[in-house]
Amino acid sequence: MAGPNLEVFKFGMYILFPISIMYYFGTNLDGKFTVPDFWPKPGQTHKIPYDRDEIAKELERLKVRNLENKRRREAQEGVGRGEE
Structure with a gap:
């Protein structure tokens, strides 16, 4: 059996650990x-x-930008297919 010192240490950890976490993230x-x-x-x-x-x-x-993108895309698809 461990002594009362271990119980005091565990109690201190149970109390101080959450407080220290809250202090670190809260300040x-x-x-x-x-x-x-x-x-x-x-x-x-x-x-x-x-x-x-x-x-x-x-x-x-x-509208002008979309038409330009459409023309560019169609030209690229035509080159990719070899102008079938």
Whole structure:
């Protein structure tokens, strides 16, 4: 049989281990767990159009881009098939 010292040690571990974990993760969270410059700056993000003219211009830009991608894809498929 172990002595009362072992029981005191086990009791101390049962009490101090959760407290130490909570202390470690609960203090100075910004210094330990943040990544500097993680979020992009406002100038680097997309600007959502709100006006009717801006929305129409954006839709036209997307249509042109999609048509260009479609033409490029069809040309690439034609080259891949050997222009059958």
